[in-house]
Amino acid sequence: MAKKKKVKNTTSRELVFKEDGMEYCKVTKMLGNARLEGICSDGKTRMCKIRGSMSKRRKVWISVDDYVLISLRDFQDDKADVIWKYNKDEVKELIKYGEIESEKEKEEEDIGFDFGVEEDQDDTLGEIDIDNI
Numbered sequence: 001m002a003k004k005k006k007v008k009n010t011t012s013r014e015l016v017f018k019e020d021g022m023e024y025c026k027v028t029k030m031l032g033n034a035r036l037e038g039i040c041s042d043g044k045t046r047m048c049k050i051r052g053s054m055s056k057r058r059k060v061w062i063s064v065d066d067y068v069l070i071s072l073r074d075f076q077d078d079k080a081d082v083i084w085k086y087n088k089d090e091v092k093e094l095i096k097y098g099e100i101e102s103e104k105e106k107e108e109e110d111i112g113f114d115f116g117v118e119e120d121q122d123d124t125l126g127e128i129d130i131d132n133i
Helices: 052-057 088-097 103-108
Strands: 022-032 035-040 045-050 067-072 079-086
Touching: 022 045, 022 079, 035 067, 045 067, 052 079, 067 088, 079 088
Parallel strands: 045 079
Antiparallel strands: 022 035, 022 067, 035 045, 067 079
């Protein structure tokens, strides 16, 4: 018996932008039980709950390094609800519109660490006598 070929859905969805009370979030860790941890576009790390309509009916698979749209909770600042998952093409469009930063831009930012010798620090440590150690 011949196998049926799966036809890939190539229709594009309408791009969903954030509104008031929403943030873009990059998934950093899957916690299990329809929960995840992510870094939001405002710089905070939040625990997010995947809505039941996403996890049960539509079977949207979310993994680490995916971008999602979250709805912030008024009463809990460190928790949020996942309401939309972006595919790779939609993430590229969001980067093009300037809604989220690309990974290259984040790497180019100076993080403020200098592993060299500071200017006011002396290079001479003095002589150390090994016999006295």
